[in-house]
Each structure stands twice: as structure tokens, then as C-alpha cells.
Amino acid sequence: MIDNLILGFQTALTPENLLWCLVGVVVGTVIGLLPGLGSTTGVAVLLPLTFAFEPVTALIMLAGIYYGAQYGGTITSVLIATPGEAASVVTTLDGYQMARKGRAGAALAIAAIGSFVAAILSLVLLMAVAPPLAQLAVQFGPVENLAIMTLGLVIVVTFQGGKLVRGAMMAALGLLLATVGVSTGFGEARFTFGAVELLGGIPFVEVTIGLFALGEVLHQIRVGAAAPIRAGFRDMVISRRDVSKSIPSILRGSGIGFMLGILPGAGSTLASFMAYGIERRVSRNRDQFGRGAIEGVASPESANNAAANANFIPTLSLGIPGGATTAVLLGAFTMYGLQPGPLLFETQPALVWGLLVSFFIGNVVLLLLNLPLAPVFAQMLRVPYGYLYPIILLTSIIGAYAVSNNTFSIWIVVVFGIIGWILKEIDLPLAPLVLGLVLGPLLEKALVQTSAVGDGNLGVVFTSPMAVVVLILCMLLCTGPSILRALRKRSQDPVREHSQVE
Amino acid sequence: MISVTARPANLTVVAALALLGAGAVLGAIELGVLDSSGHIAAGFMPFVAGGAMLVLALIDLVHQARHVPGARAVDDLLFEQLIDGRPDTTDQLQVVSDIDIFGRDQRARNRQLAKIIVALVLCVALIPLLGLLASLGLLMAFAAIAVEHRSVVLSLVITAVTLAALYLIFAVLLSIPLPGGILGGLLS
Structure with missing residues (x-):
């Protein structure tokens, strides 16, 4: 562990990696605070810019954008009640109320402190959990991999709130889109309709740029913009009482965020909502929730940062994305x-540990930047969206072209941009679609291998205890909420009937 | 959160997804779901994914027909759960009015959106003729000047600076050959 950490510091502390880590977190903060841009969009659009970099440098910068965006997303939630990141939606409830009461600075400061503490705690846990999990995962065969990928899909679908059917439908669409092109297992062209460009499949980066960048821009044009509340440098001073009040909330938020972030498919958005909900129940100050309670900012902001880091555990050690x-x-x-998964820790230790150590450095930089400079970042909100979105459009289009040097990529972006906008307008979730698209080829590979292991019998899955446990968990996730709801309804009905009689 | 869950649009999109699922199932059967020895064939995955899409889309259509609010966002649902029993909280949340800070109503914004989508498609269609940078420049200038009604001079300056920055990053630093189109060929 110590040797790995030393190796990580040696990798992360090179001038080049430090510079791009700094660039990543600053760009991430700006991306996070701009409505219509989020970490997914930012990483997808800026991915082509990193082609000239060493893989470790590129990944350090891209990861910096990811967790930097978690900090930036808070600024818009607090100042204009418009979250830059989905994970900051719940911060709007109390953060915006604090801003309206002239406490925008305190809200931004506690969000930065909470995010930092959560990031550091979750990183320590990440470093402790990911390597042993990877070692365990090395022993997994296709049967176990199939079960874990199914769990990832089930989690992302079941955590779509009331949209279980729609989430599952989008995951199925993602899986279906992943089948386009020549399949690696069979060598047959599927659903290409004679288009040579589709033989390689539907390009993932272009689809993501279309769905998230272009789709968001079109959505933002439709919904219009809100005026920001000003926050000055003097407002950033936070009282000792505010900090001491927030410490338990930060710790609870960090714990909840880490526990949810570790699950493949569960993102930081769910963590922030869950942390807020629990905080509202356990806080001594619960009467103030929704009216500007500082704990209502500290807890979800800590949770979303902890989850963002914990998301790297399934990504790095299992090769299954967290969100x-x-x-x-x-x-x-x-x-x-590079092939993320259990072997990555063995084959690329410098890359993995360099990346993990860069998270520490990036979070220190983010705290130093966000604590005093949040009002400066907030000035970005004053750039008229009328200038901003054409720049986003241009960067997205040229970025997509750069991925494959092909105009067809641009058509993919435009088509999926319009699809993304339509899906957003009618509230069809995009995350399951993306996860389906990513997991599709891996899932199919695992299915083919499992079929071969069982000589055509997929029931071989039930011979592995580990796979059986995971599949039972999947079933519980799918049916558990409905059963609980039915039980709760049954226990409430007699009370309701009794009160109606009265 | 503004949620435009217009029923006709919802029904149309979900029905289209159901059709897509059905098409995928038929295509998968043609590809072969299982081979002669009972192993998974090329059509298995599209069959499962398409079949799931078809069934789920039909369930959603039935839900919609029964007026079940299945189209709400997770944000809305969780917001409702979180602020359950606190009617005063919703009043304190920012009420998003129909008029934005530029004084545009929903109809005006819809017109803007339509213009941008048309301009976007035209821009991509013009790339083989004008080249990538020239087409993107036209798109940006059109968006800022004609759609957003921003200052002409400032819009042109921002367009030129953006194009120069993109050229520098992609063509010079990353050495990506940007298509010049027929116009680029004539000029060179």
C-alpha cells in the first residue's frame, strides 16, 4: 500500500500531471457551474482534446473535470436555484434560501468545506477498498461478471425514482444501440442497413456528446435563463457556529455518499437526495429545512462528492461504471x-495510483480555489447564454469530428442531440441509456462466454454462489420497494378508514 | 424543474420506441437467436433488448392511457417526498415564470429552438461545401445575431476568436486535418 502510494505521488506530482490536474479542476468547476453543462458533458466534449496526452495525464485531467464539476454545480444551485449538476439539485432547497437571506457566501463556503472533507474521507476508503475488491474480482469468471453487470443495470434502473419502467426502457434502448455494427463474438453485421460507417458500431463518445451537450443546450434554450444573486468576497466568511453545526451533517453525508457511490450504477444524485432526506429526519434543526438550514447544504454536498469518488471503485476494480x-x-x-477492471491494478499500477493520488491534490486545489474565489467563478453566470451556447455547440461538433476525423460523427452528434432533447423534454432518463450502451458489448461477451461454459444452458449462472447472491440482490432491488409500499399502504389503511369513520 | 410532459409527445415517443423494439425483435429473429447447438447467436442480445423495449413501452403506454403520472422526473418525485408535509417550502422555492430574464415567453423560446435545430442541420449539410470551420462560424454568428439578437460587432468578434481558438487547438496542436470542403479546395 505504502509502495503504491509512493508510486502514485511520483506519478501525480510530475509538473505535467500537476498542471493538467489544475486545469481539469478549474475547467470542471466552470463546467459544473454553467447551467446546461455537467460533468458528463464536460468530460465527453473535452475528451478529444486529451488525445495528444499520455493516458495517465489525460485521465487525471478528465477526472479533475468530474470532481471539479461537483464543486461548481453548487454555485448555481445557491445563486440562481438552477443546478449546474443533477447532483446539486437538492442543494437548491436550502442553499437558495440561504442566498435569499444574504447568506450565499456561508452556503458556498460550507459546501466547499463539506465537499473537501467528504472527498478526503472517501478517497482514503477508496484506496482501502478498491485494491482488495480488484483482487477478489480477478477470480470472477463470465458467470459472476454477467451477474454483476446485471446488478449495475438493475441499480441504475431501480434508482430512477418513480420511473422504473421508463428507466428500464432506456437501459434496453442502450443495450439495443450497442448491438449495432459487426459483433465481435459472431462477426456478423447487425442493423447497419448497408451503411459502412455503422459497421464499427454507434460511436459512444459522439452519442454522449449529442445526448448531454447538444441535448442540454436545446433544453436550456427552451426553458430560458434566471437572474443570479450576487455573492461578494466578504460573504465567504463563515462563522465557527455554522461550521460546528455542520460537522455531523458532513460526516453523515460523506458516509451515505460513499455507501451509495460504491454501488455500480448508483450515482451522486441519488446520494445527495438520500443524504438530504436522512438529514432532515435526524437533524436537531429540522424545522429550518427548506428555509435555509446550513445542514441542508452541508449534507447533500458532502454526499455527492463522496459518491463521485466512490464511483471509481466499481469503475476501476470491476470495469463497471458507477454512473x-x-x-x-x-x-x-x-x-x-486500457481495460478497466481487476487486472488494471496489476498491469497499470502507476496509472491507477497516480490517478487516485491526483484526486487528493485536485481536492486540495478545489478547496483553496472555491473557498475564497467562489464569487469570482460566479461571475461566469453573467456571461449571456446567447454567447455561451453557440460556443458549446461549436466545441461539441468539432470535438466529435476529432474523435474519428469523420463528418459522420457530426451527424451522430446532431441526431443524438435532438433525441437527447426530446427524451429530456418528456422525462425519459438518459443515464440508463448511456449505461446500457457502455455495458452492452461487455454484457454480450459475458453472455456468450456463459453460454459456452454451460454448453448453451444459461442456467449455469445458478451454480455460482456469488452470482446467485448478486441475482437475489437484483430481485430484491426490483421487488423490494413495491412490497414495502404495499405493506406501508396496508398498515396505513386501517388508520385512514378509522379517521374517515370518525 | 420545468417539465414538459405533453401527453401527445409522450405517447408518440413511447409508441415509436415500442415500434423500434418490435423491429429489433424481428431483425433479431432473422439474425438467429440461438444456433443449431443451442448456443447464443448474433440475434440473442437484440432479441432480448428489443423485446424488453417493446414490453416496457407497452406498459408505459397503458400507464399513460390510465393517467398514471409515470412521466415525472426523479427530481420532482424526490422533491415531493422530501418536502412532504411542508406546504410552505414550495412557496419559498424559486418560481420559474414563463418569461425569462430577456423578456422572452415560451413561444418565443420555442421559435428560437426551431431556428437553432434547422441551422444546426444546415450547418452540417454545408460542411462538404464550405468546410468545417466556415460552416461552424456561420452557425455561431447566426445563433448570436439572428436568434439571440446580440450585438453584431461583438458577435462577429466572439465568433472569430472562438474559431481561431478551435483552429489552434485542433488543427495546430492536435494536428487534426479539418475538412476544408469544396470552398477550401478552390481557395488553396
């Missing part, structure tokens, strides 16, 4: 010729 942004990062690994 939409880690799915794009997984795509980036593949583009650099």
Missing part, C-alpha cells in the same frame, strides 16, 4: 487502449 460520467471515463480508458 454516467464514469461511463464516459470508462470509454476514455478503452480509447487509450
Whole structure:
């Protein structure tokens, strides 16, 4: 462990990696705070820019964008009640109320402190958990891999709130899109309709740029913009009382965020909502929730950062993305010729540990930047969107072209941009689609191998205790909430009937 | 959160997804779901994914027909759960009015959106003729000047600076050959 950490520091502390880590976190903060841009969009659009870099440098920068965006997303939630990141949606509830009461600075400061503490705690846990998990995963065969990938899909679908059917439908669409092109296992062209460009499959990065960057821009044009609340440098001073009040919330948020982030398919958005919900129940100050309670900012902000880091555990050790942004990062690994998964820790120790150590450095930089400079970043919100979105459009289009030097890529971006906008307008979730698209080829490979292991009988899955446990977990996740709801309804009905009689 | 869950649009998109699923199932059967020895064949995955899409889309259509609010966002649902029993909280949240800070109503924004989508498609269609950078420049200038009604001079300056920056990054630093189109060929 110590040797690995030393190796990580040696990799992360080179001038080049330090510089691009700094660039990544600053760009990530800006991307996170701009409505219509999020970490997934940022990583997807800027991925082509990193082609000239060493893989470790590129991944350090892209990961910096990811966790930098978690900090930036808070600024818009607090100042204009418009979250730059989905994970910051719940921060709007109390953060914006604090801003309206002239406490925008305190909200931004506690969010930065909470995010930092959560990031450091979760990184320590990440470093402790990921390597043993990877060692365990080395022993997994196709049967276990199939079960774990199914779990990833089930988690992302079941955590779509009331949209279980729609989430599953989008995951199926992602899996279906992943089958386009010549399949590696069979050598047969599927659904290409004679188009040579489709033989290689539907390009993942271009689809992501279309769905998230272009789709978001079109959505933002439709919904319009809100005016920001000003936050000054003087406002950033936070009282000792505020900090001491927030410490338990930060610790609880960090724990919840880490536990949820570690699950393949569960993202930081869910973690932030869950942390807020629990905080509202356990806090002594619960009456103030929704009216500007500082704990209502500290807890979800800690949770979303802890989850963002914990998301790297399934991504790095199992090769299964934790959420939409880690799915794009997984795509980036593949583009650099790296295969995320259990063997990555053995074959690329400098890359893995350099990346993990860069998270520490990046989070220190983010705290130093965000604590005093959040009002400066907030000035970005004053750039008229009328200038901003054409720049996003241009960068997205040219970035997509750069991936494959092909105009067909641009058509993919435009088509999927329009599809992404339509899906967003009618509230069809995009995360399961992206996860389906990423997991599709891996799932099919595992299916083919499992079929071969069982000589055509997929029931061989039930001979592996580990796979059986994972599949039972999948079933519980699918049916558990409905059963609990039915039980709760049954226990409430007699009370309701009784009160109606009265 | 603004949620435009217009029923006709919802029904149309979900019905289209159901059709897509059905098409995939038929295509998968043609490819072969299982081979002669009972092993998975090329059509297995599209069969499962397409079949799941078809069934789930039909379930969603039935839900919609029964007026079950299955189209709400997770944000909305969780917001409802979180602020359950706190009617005053919703009043404190920012009420997003129909008029944005530039004084545009929903109809005006819809018109903007339509213009941008058309301009985007035209821009990509023009790339073989004008080249990538010239087409993108036209798109940006059109968006800023004609759609957003921003200052002409400032819009042109920002367009030129953006194009120069993109050229520097992609063509010079990353050595990516950007297509010049027929116009580029004539000029060179």
C-alpha cells in the first residue's frame, strides 16, 4: 500500500500531471457551474482534446473535470436555484434560501468545506477498498461478471425514482444501440442497413456528446435563463457556529455518499437526495429545512462528492461504471487502449495510483480555489447564454469530428442531440441509456462466454454462489420497494378508514 | 424543474420506441437467436433488448392511457417526498415564470429552438461545401445575431476568436486535418 502510494505521488506530482490536474479542476468547476453543462458533458466534449496526452495525464485531467464539476454545480444551485449538476439539485432547497437571506457566501463556503472533507474521507476508503475488491474480482469468471453487470443495470434502473419502467426502457434502448455494427463474438453485421460507417458500431463518445451537450443546450434554450444573486468576497466568511453545526451533517453525508457511490450504477444524485432526506429526519434543526438550514447544504454536498469518488471503485476494480460520467471515463480508458477492471491494478499500477493520488491534490486545489474565489467563478453566470451556447455547440461538433476525423460523427452528434432533447423534454432518463450502451458489448461477451461454459444452458449462472447472491440482490432491488409500499399502504389503511369513520 | 410532459409527445415517443423494439425483435429473429447447438447467436442480445423495449413501452403506454403520472422526473418525485408535509417550502422555492430574464415567453423560446435545430442541420449539410470551420462560424454568428439578437460587432468578434481558438487547438496542436470542403479546395 505504502509502495503504491509512493508510486502514485511520483506519478501525480510530475509538473505535467500537476498542471493538467489544475486545469481539469478549474475547467470542471466552470463546467459544473454553467447551467446546461455537467460533468458528463464536460468530460465527453473535452475528451478529444486529451488525445495528444499520455493516458495517465489525460485521465487525471478528465477526472479533475468530474470532481471539479461537483464543486461548481453548487454555485448555481445557491445563486440562481438552477443546478449546474443533477447532483446539486437538492442543494437548491436550502442553499437558495440561504442566498435569499444574504447568506450565499456561508452556503458556498460550507459546501466547499463539506465537499473537501467528504472527498478526503472517501478517497482514503477508496484506496482501502478498491485494491482488495480488484483482487477478489480477478477470480470472477463470465458467470459472476454477467451477474454483476446485471446488478449495475438493475441499480441504475431501480434508482430512477418513480420511473422504473421508463428507466428500464432506456437501459434496453442502450443495450439495443450497442448491438449495432459487426459483433465481435459472431462477426456478423447487425442493423447497419448497408451503411459502412455503422459497421464499427454507434460511436459512444459522439452519442454522449449529442445526448448531454447538444441535448442540454436545446433544453436550456427552451426553458430560458434566471437572474443570479450576487455573492461578494466578504460573504465567504463563515462563522465557527455554522461550521460546528455542520460537522455531523458532513460526516453523515460523506458516509451515505460513499455507501451509495460504491454501488455500480448508483450515482451522486441519488446520494445527495438520500443524504438530504436522512438529514432532515435526524437533524436537531429540522424545522429550518427548506428555509435555509446550513445542514441542508452541508449534507447533500458532502454526499455527492463522496459518491463521485466512490464511483471509481466499481469503475476501476470491476470495469463497471458507477454512473454516467464514469461511463464516459470508462470509454476514455478503452480509447487509450486500457481495460478497466481487476487486472488494471496489476498491469497499470502507476496509472491507477497516480490517478487516485491526483484526486487528493485536485481536492486540495478545489478547496483553496472555491473557498475564497467562489464569487469570482460566479461571475461566469453573467456571461449571456446567447454567447455561451453557440460556443458549446461549436466545441461539441468539432470535438466529435476529432474523435474519428469523420463528418459522420457530426451527424451522430446532431441526431443524438435532438433525441437527447426530446427524451429530456418528456422525462425519459438518459443515464440508463448511456449505461446500457457502455455495458452492452461487455454484457454480450459475458453472455456468450456463459453460454459456452454451460454448453448453451444459461442456467449455469445458478451454480455460482456469488452470482446467485448478486441475482437475489437484483430481485430484491426490483421487488423490494413495491412490497414495502404495499405493506406501508396496508398498515396505513386501517388508520385512514378509522379517521374517515370518525 | 420545468417539465414538459405533453401527453401527445409522450405517447408518440413511447409508441415509436415500442415500434423500434418490435423491429429489433424481428431483425433479431432473422439474425438467429440461438444456433443449431443451442448456443447464443448474433440475434440473442437484440432479441432480448428489443423485446424488453417493446414490453416496457407497452406498459408505459397503458400507464399513460390510465393517467398514471409515470412521466415525472426523479427530481420532482424526490422533491415531493422530501418536502412532504411542508406546504410552505414550495412557496419559498424559486418560481420559474414563463418569461425569462430577456423578456422572452415560451413561444418565443420555442421559435428560437426551431431556428437553432434547422441551422444546426444546415450547418452540417454545408460542411462538404464550405468546410468545417466556415460552416461552424456561420452557425455561431447566426445563433448570436439572428436568434439571440446580440450585438453584431461583438458577435462577429466572439465568433472569430472562438474559431481561431478551435483552429489552434485542433488543427495546430492536435494536428487534426479539418475538412476544408469544396470552398477550401478552390481557395488553396
